Amino acid sequence: MRKEIKCRKCETENVIIENKLFFSEDKKQHKVLCSVCKNQLSTEITDGWFFVQSKEQFLLEEKIEEQKQKIVYA
Structure with a gap:
């Protein structure tokens, strides 16, 4: 998953990429934080x-x- 969200506080556009586990386990909620603020x-x-x-x-x-x-590698 790739998603773009604009921060309401600092107005930075953030790209969020989900990295799933190879072997799926229990899903949990995670807070997604702005990369700047x-x-x-x-x-x-x-x-x-x-x-x-x-x-x-x-x-x-x-x-x-x-x-x-x-x-190009020689």
Whole structure:
């Protein structure tokens, strides 16, 4: 799951990525916090965990990963 939420407190756009466990266990509620101000964005249920980062940082890392794919190794 990938979801975008804007923080009501600092107005940072956050990208939330759910990391599920390979072998599913009991699902629990987790507080999803803003990557900048730590304000609670939502409460989500998962058997894994959530990775939260600003949209700006997410797009930068996505661009870096794309560039890595273009590297030609001799």
